[in-house]
Amino acid sequence: MSHQNCRHLLGSLSDYVDGELADEVCAEIDRHLEECENCRIVVDSLRKTIYLYKVTSGPPSVPEEVRQRLYLSLDLEEFIERKANSEMGKA
């Protein structure tokens, strides 16, 4: 397919990898990808990019000292539940 076609599809690739496109647009891209290696590479590397950011983002967590200061700032020290340390007496 022409280069023009690749350019025309670019803006849809993000929705395409999310599976959020209308069936006919999706089918159009599928057809194009079968014939266009460059676009296949772009789609594969786009998927891989999203995947890598997802898996390396780590679990949601707060460092313990940050958590303790958070509870103190919210006047919730009685709910900290972890081992009490001398810091807490200052609240």
Added chain:
Amino acid sequence: MNQEKRVEEFSLEALRAGNKAEFARLVEAYSGVIYRLALKVVEDPQDAEDVLQETFIKAYRALPNFDGRSSLSTWLYRIATNEALMTLRRRKSASVANTISIEEPSPNEENEQEPIQIVDWCCLPETEMMSTEARAYMEKAIETLSPALRTVFLLRDIEGLSTQETAEVLNVSEVVVKTRLSRARMRLRELLSEYFGERAARRSTPEGENS
């Protein structure tokens, strides 16, 4: 390794009435995601901690008037994102270059950029793609995005919010979310292709291993 959707099992009645035990449960459930988001938007542990504290201080004050139209998580993300963007704005206005808008993509992010890097690096082993060095590069790549693109990418692809939830958090239309997400992803793809493409090329020697 997808984000598990948090089940919202909080008593709105207790939260609105200022019940501290219930509020502590809310803090425990959401402080991790809020801190992770804040850290990636403001890129500074001290500022991220301030954003975290401000978010829950403001939430506690606003809870009596929380109408429940959006979910608690969307509402918290919204407060946190506003706080984080405000931090960036303060930082910007304290520096010389204070003409750049925080909420809008920068002019060169406005246009759909054509991919320049067409390199197949997907064959690289995961251990190499997830090395400490690669992760540091990926962090840097996110930092090159304008806050407008970065927040959309983080909310959608890291925090796992839907397009609609992200639109609610940022108070923009779903079309805007999709457009910004597309630009952010394509830009990151470009940067990662530059980095990993080079490594893939080095590997593809005649006796190079393919996995």
